[in-house]
Amino acid sequence: MACPAAPWLLLVMPLPLLGSLVAPASQPEQGQAGGESGQQLDQESGAGESVLVSVYVHLEFSDKTWRSMFSRDLTLPIAAAASSPRTLIGLSLTTECNVNHMGYSRCSCLSGYQWNSSICSHYFLCQHQNHQPCGCLVFSHPVPGYCQLLPPGSPVSCLPAVPGNLRLNSQLQMPGDTLNLTLHISQAATNLRWFLRHPGKTTPILLQKGTQVSLTSSQGQVVLSISHMSHYWAGEYMSCFEAQGFRWKLRQVVRVPLQEAEVARVPEQLSISCATSSGFQLSCCIPKTHLAYTAAWSPDEGSQASLLTTSGSQCLVLAIQHCPAADTNYTCVLQSQDLPPLRFSVPVTIIQDGDTTCPENFSVVAWNVTKAGHVAQAPCPMNKMGVVKRPCRSDGVWGPVQTDCTDLRILTLCIKAKLLQAGQGRPAEEVPSILKELQRCVGVASSPSDLVALLSTMKVLSEVVAEAGMQLNRSVLEDLLTTTDNILDVNISSLWTQAQAQKPTVGSHFLLAVETLVRSLSPQDQPFSFNSSNVLLQSQFFEPTFPEYRITFSTQPPLWAEIPSYSLAPLVHNGTNFSITSLALQRLDHLLPSNYGQGLGDSFYATAGLVLVISIMAGGQAFTQAEVIMDFGDIDGSLTDGSLHCVFWDHNLFGGKGGWSGEGCRADAAIASPATWCICQHLTAFSILMSRHTVPENPVLELLSQVGLGSSVLALLVCLGVYRLVWRVVVRNKVAFFRHAALFNMVISLLAADTIFLGASFLSPGHLSPLCLATAFLTHFFFLATFFWMLAQALVLAHQLLFVFHQLSKHRVLSLMVIVGYLCPLVFAGVTLGLYLPQGQYLREGTCWLDGTGGAFYTFVGPVLAIIGVNGLVLATAVLKLLRPSLSEGPPVEKRQALLGVIKALLILTPIFGLTWGLGLATLLEEVSIVPHYIFTALNSFQGVFILLFGCLTDKKVQEALRKHFCSNQPPNSTISLVTNETYIMEQSKGRSENAR
Numbered sequence: 001m002a003c004p005a006a007p008w009l010l011l012v013m014p015l016p017l018l019g020s021l022v023a024p025a026s027q028p029e030q031g032q033a034g035g036e037s038g039q040q041l042d043q044e045s046g047a048g049e050s051v052l053v054s055v056y057v058h059l060e061f062s063d064k065t066w067r068s069m070f071s072r073d074l075t076l077p078i079a080a081a082a083s084s085p086r087t088l089i090g091l092s093l094t095t096e097c098n099v100n101h102m103g104y105s106r107c108s109c110l111s112g113y114q115w116n117s118s119i120c121s122h123y124f125l126c127q128h129q130n131h132q133p134c135g136c137l138v139f140s141h142p143v144p145g146y147c148q149l150l151p152p153g154s155p156v157s158c159l160p161a162v163p164g165n166l167r168l169n170s171q172l173q174m175p176g177d178t179l180n181l182t183l184h185i186s187q188a189a190t191n192l193r194w195f196l197r198h199p200g201k202t203t204p205i206l207l208q209k210g211t212q213v214s215l216t217s218s219q220g221q222v223v224l225s226i227s228h229m230s231h232y233w234a235g236e237y238m239s240c241f242e243a244q245g246f247r248w249k250l251r252q253v254v255r256v257p258l259q260e261a262e263v264a265r266v267p268e269q270l271s272i273s274c275a276t277s278s279g280f281q282l283s284c285c286i287p288k289t290h291l292a293y294t295a296a297w298s299p300d301e302g303s304q305a306s307l308l309t310t311s312g313s314q315c316l317v318l319a320i321q322h323c324p325a326a327d328t329n330y331t332c333v334l335q336s337q338d339l340p341p342l343r344f345s346v347p348v349t350i351i352q353d354g355d356t357t358c359p360e361n362f363s364v365v366a367w368n369v370t371k372a373g374h375v376a377q378a379p380c381p382m383n384k385m386g387v388v389k390r391p392c393r394s395d396g397v398w399g400p401v402q403t404d405c406t407d408l409r410i411l412t413l414c415i416k417a418k419l420l421q422a423g424q425g426r427p428a429e430e431v432p433s434i435l436k437e438l439q440r441c442v443g444v445a446s447s448p449s450d451l452v453a454l455l456s457t458m459k460v461l462s463e464v465v466a467e468a469g470m471q472l473n474r475s476v477l478e479d480l481l482t483t484t485d486n487i488l489d490v491n492i493s494s495l496w497t498q499a500q501a502q503k504p505t506v507g508s509h510f511l512l513a514v515e516t517l518v519r520s521l522s523p524q525d526q527p528f529s530f531n532s533s534n535v536l537l538q539s540q541f542f543e544p545t546f547p548e549y550r551i552t553f554s555t556q557p558p559l560w561a562e563i564p565s566y567s568l569a570p571l572v573h574n575g576t577n578f579s580i581t582s583l584a585l586q587r588l589d590h591l592l593p594s595n596y597g598q599g600l601g602d603s604f605y606a607t608a609g610l611v612l613v614i615s616i617m618a619g620g621q622a623f624t625q626a627e628v629i630m631d632f633g634d635i636d637g638s639l640t641d642g643s644l645h646c647v648f649w650d651h652n653l654f655g656g657k658g659g660w661s662g663e664g665c666r667a668d669a670a671i672a673s674p675a676t677w678c679i680c681q682h683l684t685a686f687s688i689l690m691s692r693h694t695v696p697e698n699p700v701l702e703l704l705s706q707v708g709l710g711s712s713v714l715a716l717l718v719c720l721g722v723y724r725l726v727w728r729v730v731v732r733n734k735v736a737f738f739r740h741a742a743l744f745n746m747v748i749s750l751l752a753a754d755t756i757f758l759g760a761s762f763l764s765p766g767h768l769s770p771l772c773l774a775t776a777f778l779t780h781f782f783f784l785a786t787f788f789w790m791l792a793q794a795l796v797l798a799h800q801l802l803f804v805f806h807q808l809s810k811h812r813v814l815s816l817m818v819i820v821g822y823l824c825p826l827v828f829a830g831v832t833l834g835l836y837l838p839q840g841q842y843l844r845e846g847t848c849w850l851d852g853t854g855g856a857f858y859t860f861v862g863p864v865l866a867i868i869g870v871n872g873l874v875l876a877t878a879v880l881k882l883l884r885p886s887l888s889e890g891p892p893v894e895k896r897q898a899l900l901g902v903i904k905a906l907l908i909l910t911p912i913f914g915l916t917w918g919l920g921l922a923t924l925l926e927e928v929s930i931v932p933h934y935i936f937t938a939l940n941s942f943q944g945v946f947i948l949l950f951g952c953l954t955d956k957k958v959q960e961a962l963r964k965h966f967c968s969n970q971p972p973n974s975t976i977s978l979v980t981n982e983t984y985i986m987e988q989s990k991g992r993s994e995n996a997r
Contacts, residue, residue, distance in 0.1 A: 093110055094109065094110060094113045094146050094147040094148075094149070095107050095108070095109055095110070095113070095143075095146045095147045096108050096110065097139075097143060099141065103140065103141055104138055104139065104140060104141075105138070105139045105140070105141055105143055106126055106136065106137075106138055107136065107137055107138075107139060107143055107147075108126070108135060108136040109132070109134075109135045109136065109147035110147070112149065112150055112160060113147035113148060113149055113150065114132065114133070114134050114135060114147055114148060114150055114246050114247070115134040115135075115137055115145075115147055115148070116134075116145075116148050116245050116246060117134065117191075117242045117245055117246055117247050118245070119134075119137070119144065119145055120133075120134035120137065120247060123137045123138060123139060124137065124138045125137060125138075126138055132249070133240060133246075133247040133248060133249040134246070134247045148245070148246070150246060151163075151244055151246075162248055162250070163185060163186045163187035163189070163243045163244060163248065164183060164184055164185040164186055164187070164189070164239075164241070164243070164248065164250065165183075165184050165250065166181060166182070166183050166184075166237075166239050166250035166251070166252050167181070167182045167184070167252075168180065168181045168182070168237075168252050168254065171252070171253060171254060171255060172255050172256075172257070172338070172339075173229045173233075173234075173254055173255070173256050174229070174256075174257065175229060175230055175231075175256060175257065175258075175259040176228055176229065176230075176259075177229050178225055178226065178227045178228075178229070179224075179225065179226040179229055179233065179254060180223055180224070180225050181194075181223065181224040181225075181237055181239070181252060182221055182222075182223050182224075183221060183222045183223075183224075183239045183241075183250065184220060184221050185220055185221065185222070185241070185243070186220075187243040187244055188243065189241040189242060189243040190241065190242045190243075191240075191241060191242045191247075192222060192239070192240070192241040193206065193207075193239075193240045193241070194206070194207040194215075194224050194237065194238070194239055194240075195207060195237070195238040195240065196233070196235050196236070196237055196238075196424065197235050197236040197238065198234070198235045198290075199234065199235055199288065199289065199290040200288065201235075204236075204238060205424050205425055206424075206425060206426055207224065207423055207424060208423050208425075208426075209423060210420075210421055210422045210423025210424075211421055211422050211423070212226055212227050212228055212233075212422040212423055213225070213226055213422065213423025213424075214227075222239075224237075224239075226423070229256050230256060230259070230262075231256050231258060231262065231287060231289045231290075232415075232419060232424075233254070233256060234254055234255055234256040234289060234290040234291070235253070235254065235290055236251055236252070236253050236254075237251065237252050237253075237254055238250065238251050239251075253290075254290075255290050255291050256289070256290070256291075257289075257291060257336060257339050258286055258287070258289060258291075258293070258334070258342065260342065260344075262286065262287060263284065263285070263286050263332075263334065263342060263344055264283075264284075264285040264286075264313075264387075265282070265283070265284055265285075265332065265344050265346055266282075266283040266285070266377065266378075266379050266387060267282075267346065267376075267377035267378070267387070268346065268377060268387075269346065269347050269348075269349070269374065269375065269377070270282070270346065270347070270348045270349070270377075271348075271349040271350075271351055271370050271371035271374040271376075271392075272323065272348065272349070272350065272351065272368065272369075273350075273351040273357070273368075273369040274323035274350060274351075276360070276368070276369050277323070277368060277369075278321070278322060278323065279319065279320050279321045279322060279323070280320050280323075280348075281317055281318065281319050281320070282297070282317070282318045282320070282330055282332075282346050282348075283308075283315045283316070283317050283318075283379075284297070284315065284316045284318075284332035284334070284344060285313050285314065285315035285316075286313060286314060286315075286334065287313050288313060288314065291336045291337075291339075292336060292337070293334050293335065293336045294334070294335050294336075295307075295316040295332060295333065295334050295335075296316075296332075296333050296335075297316065297318040297330060297331070297332055297333075298330070298331050298333065299328070299330070300318070303318055303319060303320045303321060304318070304319045304321070305317065305318045305319075306319070316332065318330065318332075323350060324348065324350065325350075326350060327347070327348065327349050327350055328347075328348050328350075329345045329346070329347050329348070330345070330346045330348060331343055331344065331345050331346075332344045332345075332346070349371055349374065351369065351371050355371055355372070356371070356372035356394070356395070356396045357369050357370060357371055357372060357392070357396055358370045358372065358376075358392035358393075358396055358397065358398050361390075361398055363390075363398075363401060364388060364401050364403070365378045365381075365388055366378070367390055367398070370392040371392065372392050372393065372394050372395070372396050373392065373393075373394055374391075374392050375389050375390070375391045375392070376389070376390045376391075376392060377389050380403070380405035381405065383407065383408050383409075384405040384406060384407055384408060385405065385406050385407075385408055385411050386403070386404040386405040386406055386449065387404065387405075388401060388402070388403045388405060389401075389402045389403075390402065403447055403449070404447075404449050405447050405449060405450075406447070406449040406450055406453050407441065407444050407445065407446075407447075407450050407453075409437075409441050409444065410441045410444070410445065410450050410453045410454055410457070411453055413434055413437055413438055413441065413453075413457050414453045414454075414456055414457045414460075416430070416434060417434055417456075417457045417460040417461050417464070418460055420434075420460075420461075420464055421460050421463060421464050421467075427464050427465070427468045427470055428468075428470060431461055431464060431465060431470065431472075431476070432472070432473075432475075432476045432479075434457065434461060435461065435476055435479045435480050435483065436476075436479045438454065438457060438458070438479075438483050439479045439482050439483045439486070441454070442454065442483055442486040442487060443486070445495065446495075447495070448495050448498035448499040448501075448502055449502070450495075451487075451495045451496070451499040451506075452499050452502055452503050452506060454487065455487070455499070455506045455509060455510045455513075456506075456509075458480075458483070458510060458513040458514070458517075459509045459510070459512070459513045461513070461517070462512065462513035462514075462515075462516035462517050463516075465516060465517060465520050466516050466520075469620060470520060471520055471521070471522035471523075472517065472520045472521055472522060473522050473524075473525055474521075474522075474525040474528060477517070477518065477521050477525075477528065477530075478530065480514075480517050480518070481518075481530045481532070481535050481537060482532070484514055484534070484535050484585070485532040485533065485534045485535040487510070488534040488535070488585065488586065488587045488588055488591075489533070489534065496591050500591075500593065504593060504657055505656065505657050505658070507588070507591045507592040507593060507658075508592060508593070508649070508651055508656075508657060508658030510588075510591075511585075511588060511592065511611070511613075511649060511651075511658075511685055512651050514583070514585070514613070515583075515613050515615065515684075515685060518537060518539075518581055518583050518613070518615070519581050519615040519617055519622065521539055521579070521581065523541050523577070523579055526539050526540060526541040526579055527539060527540045527541065533586070534585065534586045534587055534588075535583070535584070535585060535586075536553045536554075536555065536583070536584040537581065537582070537583045537584075538551055538553075538581075538582050539579060539580070539581040539582075540579065540580055541577065541578075541579045542577065542578055542579065542580065543577060544571060544572045544574070544575045544576055544577060544578075545572065548562065548563060548564055548565040548568065549562065549563040549568065549580055550562045551582045553582075553584045555584060555586065555610060555633075556633075557608075557632070557633025558633055559584055559610055559612060559630070559631070559632060559633065560630070560631040561582060561612060561614060561628060561629065561630045561631070562628070562629045562630075563580070563614070563616075563626055563627065563628050563629075564627055564629070566627075567626040567627045567628075568626065570623075571616075571618055571623065576618045576619055577618070578616055578617060578618035578619075578623065579616070579617045579618075580614070580615070580616050581613075581614070581615050581616075581617070582612070582613070582614050583612070583613040583614075584610055584611070584612055584613075585610070585611045585612075585613065586609060586610055587609070588611050589607040589608075589609060589610065589611050589687050590607070590609070592649065592658070592660075593657060593658065593659070595653060595654050595657060595658060595659030595660065596659060596660050596689075597650060597653050597659050597660060597661035597662070597663070598661070598663075598844070598851070599661075599662050599663075600645060600647070600660060600661075600662060600689070605645070605660075605689040606689070607687050607688065607689055608632040608633065608687060608688045610632060610687060611649070611685050611686070611687050612630060612632075612685070612686045612687070613684070613685045613686075614628055614683050614684075614686075615683060616683060623683075624682055624683045624684070625681075625682060626682070626683055627679065627680070627681055628679075628680050628683060628686070629677055629678070629679050630646075630677065630678040630679075630680075630686055631676075631677055631678075632676075632678065632687075632688045644667050644676050644688055644689065645660075645662050645667065645688065645689040646662065646665040646666060646667045646676075646678030646679070646680065646686070646688055646689075647660040647661060647662050647665060647686070647687055647688070647689050648660070648661060648663075648664075648665060648680060648682070648684045648685060648686050648687075649661075649684065649685040649686075649687070650663075650684075654841075660687070660689060664680055664681040664682050665678060665679065665680040665681075665686070666678075666679055666680075667679075667688075676688070704941065705941050706758075707941075708941025708942045708945075709754050709757065709758050709941050710758070711941075711942060711944070711945050712750070712754050712941065712942055712943055712944025712945055713751060713754050713755060713758070713944065714944075715944040715945040715947070715948040715949075716747050716750060716751040716754070716944040716947070716948065717751070718948055719747050719944075719947060719948045719952050720744075720747060720748075720751075722948075722952055722953070722958065722962070723740070723744055723747075723952070725961070725962070725965055726957075726958055726961035726962060726965070727740075729957065729960075729961035729964075730955065730957040730958055730961060734808060734810055735796075735800060736957065737810065738793075738796045738808075738813060738814075738817070739793060739796070739797075741814065741817065742789050742790075742792050742793035742796065742817060742821070743793065743947070743952070745785075745789045745817075745821055745822075746786055746789040746790060746793070746947065747944075747947060749782045749783075749785035749786040749789060749821075750782070750783075750786045750943065750944055750947070751944070752778070752782040753779055753782035753783045753785075753786060754944065756775055756778050756779050756782065757779050759775070760772075760775045760776075760779065760847070760848040760849070769848075772843065772848040773833075773837075773842075773843065773848075775848040776842070776843055776848045776849055776850060777829055777833055779848075779849065780828075780829045780832065780850060780859075780860055781825050781826060781829040782825075783860065783864075784824075784825030784828055784829060784860065784863060784864075785821060785822055785825040787825075787863065787864050787867045787868075788820050788821050788822075788824050788825050788863075788867065789817075789820075789821040790867060790871060791820060791867045791870060791871065792816075792817040792820045792821050794870060794871045794874040794875075795820075795870075795874075796808075796813065796817070797874055797878065798874045798877060801874075801877055801878060801881055802877070825863075828859055828860075828863060829859075831859070832850070832856050832859040832860075835855075835856075836851070836855065836856040841855070841856055842856050844857075
């Protein structure tokens with residue numbers, strides 16, 4: 001420490017005083033450059049006995065030879081005449097001060113002394129003070145006192161008696177363990193705080209309650225617990241408190257070994273061609289930690305290992321000069337004292353002649369020749385963390401480049417925010433700093449990982465602000481809104497799709513973070529407004545006499561909102577001051593997932609391009625029960641079918657992924673305007689949805705559907721009556737039995753499904769009503785059973801077509817058909833009920849049918865489309881059988897017969913196999929016309945009629961049996977072939993094969 005030309009000292013003089021004590025007048029003690037009067041601080045007196053008196057003496061010296069003054073005898077200042085003689089027997093130095101050229105004094109305490117806590121709390125600590133708390137302070141002249149003597153320890157110890165001790169469960173904490181630091185205090189203590197100094201850092205970090213840090217206290221002790229230990233929590237822990245008028249600091253050093261996930265190998269595997277590359281490099285990188293690690297590679301013959309150190313990590317790089325002769329596993333071994341070694345293997349595969357490989361490529365990074373089936377890896381570019389991967393497919397073609405590179409600046413901010421939430425740092429200081437730095441980092445975001453890290457940082461910061469009850473000032477909120485505007489900008493919109501694939505909740509969490517942060521604006525900084533291309537905000541502070549609230553944003557179309565005075569009445573009656581913040585976000589609605597809650601169905605929607613967020617804060621609490629009226633402008637009706645839905649974003653839907661919900665909102669026609677008003681009974685993030693291609697409620701379609709279903713029910717009943725009359729006649733051979741058994745069960749299933757579906761329209765679709773649940777389950781089951789019996793019939797036909805001379809066991813085939821026809825749909829229906837009912841995603845709101853927003857509806861659509869595909873293949877096989885041999889090989893009469901057979905098969909099997917349901921795919925396409933909806937409704941609602949006509953009445957055996965039953969006197973027509981439709985097809989196919997031979 002450099003001393004000035006004239007240092008000065010503060011001393012304490014213990015004096016034994018004899019006789020009656022009269023307080024002495026403090027006199028200056030002479031030094032080489034003269035003295036200055038001091039001040040008496042305290043004294044202890046007693047009549048006729050020795051006492052100790054502490055006297056404050058201020059000495060100044062002209063040079064650095066002041067220490068020699070203590071070798072001379074110093075006389076006590078002259079006392080008043082009435083005073084008794086006094087003798088100085090000891091002199092102790094307590095404080096050393098140096099004055100800089102600015103006039104500030106830097107005063108350090110010597111060993112065994114300390115500034116008391118009252119003085120320490122009013123002045124700054126020295127910038128480079130020692131580990132002693134309050135051991136050095138900075139003053140403006142003059143110095144208001146001197147360092148005090150710390151409480152003495154035991155008689156045999158020269159150290160001060162610390163009123164407490166700090167213990168921990170173990171100095172070596174394994175990753176994932178919980179650290180417990182216990183402070184035992186023997187004296188009354190105040191202002192207890194905990195700090196952590198990371199390895200290599202000088203400034204300690206304040207520890208507070210967080211997601212990983214917890215504090216518990218009981219009589220005489222306080223326990224600091226830190227869960228899920230990692231290397232981010234290694235270092236020197238300090239417990240600081242005040243007791244006996246002084247500040248005390250206790251320390252413990254905690255070490256945390258590295259986890260395997262914290263060690264990076266670049267690459268993790270390598271395939272190399274020795275013909276094109278003579279050598280290669282392998283890296284083993286670890287973050288800087290409190291533990292000392294040594295690293296080594298094996299084998300290391302003919303190779304060189306070097307240590308590469310960066311700001312946050314260190315890597316052991318192995319340079320292989322020559323390719324090994326065969327495949328080799330290289331191992332990086334990390335060793336630290338008293339810890340088991342960490343071993344990481346990197347397999348190196350040598351490409352041999354004849355191996356399929358991917359050639360050299362220079363897309364994104366330089367890709368060397370790589371063996372098929374392997375994944376090539378490369379380090380990320382400078383200032384980025386992670387690796388770039390590219391698979392080499394089995395056919396020797398490169399796959400897409402996969403990158404998880406994250407910018408180091410963004411990653412550092414994300415880690416810093418997460419540690420702040422965990423309990424490291426001061427939110428009031430760190431949150432503004434991180435938000436300011438985050439604004440600068442948006443421009444460097446160039447990968448989905450960068451965007452995910454940015455959004456995660458904002459999410460964590462919003463949670464920290466909400467937990468701490470912080471208030472943000474104007475500049476901090478401007479940084480936040482600028483960052484939000486840049487994130488919504490079109491320049492990085494292409495990253496959103498890939499970011500959502502990595503983390504589907506990023507859009508919803510981003511909206512929630514912005515909502516939370518903007519309503520934390522300090523009332524002192526209101527009114528406040530912000531306008532940018534994507535973000536518009538207005539915030540106002542109101543007295544309780546304010547009648548109502550209106551806001552207008554100059555968006556396209558203009559956005560207008562109002563909160564009626566009666567909604568604000570509770571705040572007015574309570575006399576509470578409150579603030580209202582309105583935030584309009586453009587482009588965000590397109591970045592939110594297409595999730596729609598109860599009542600919105602499974603349609604695809606467009607939005608007005610705006611999300612409006614309104615929040616009311618009163619007394620530090622959010623006031624949410626208020627009515628808000630919004631006008632999103634004149635919506636272009638050409639994009640919609642005329643139906644608009646006023647919605648809000650519910651962050652709790654779909655397991656926390658979020659989704660649009662219409663609960664508590666309704667759409668009303670605006671007065672004297674073609675626009676639509678949205679009226680909601682709560683405050684959150686609002687928008688308006690327009691159905692892109694939902695079928696409008698068309699009375700003609702509804703009537704057609706009802707008539708078709710009614711006709712199908714009657715036709716199916718007739719079909720059952722016909723079977724009652726002719727069953728024994730038409731099932732005299734196995735093929736006919738299998739066909740009519742499948743058709744009979746198909747009729748039963750479809751009749752039950754149509755009847756229940758028609759009856760469901762008369763039920764009250766109450767949420768989770770047992771009758772409504774039963775209706776949805778049975779409808780689901782019987783419709784699926786209909787299609788599975790179609791599948792069973794098609795599979796039997798396919799077997800007879802492909803294996804003409806193979807005989808089937810009647811009982812075995814019938815058992816398999818029953819399993820396919822009833823057990824499979826029962827499993828689908830039961831699993832759907834058990835899986836989606838607890839999640840609230842089973843019933844569609846307003847109907848007793850499956851919810852189309854989740855996966856429940858797809859457990860019906862998926863099997864149906866699969867069965868339609870299989871049945872289509874069987875139909876194609878039947879047609880090909882009828883067409884062989886080629887039509888050109890036969891005479892014209894045979895050509896006509898073949899064509900008629902094909903047309904007949906198509907007419908009969910297409911409706912029976914349910915292929916008309918394939919038209920339902922057309923109705924799901926965007927911007928489809930109304931024509932496919934009419935065709936689909938007509939064909940499928942009349943499915944029962946088609947089964948009666950083409951499956952039952954066109955069968956020649958059925959016709960013959962009916963003719964015998966109703967015209968018993970008429971002899972049978974022997975020219976009519978008693979074959980079923982399938983038998984006809986197989987006979988025709990078999991006959992053509994014989995003719996060809």
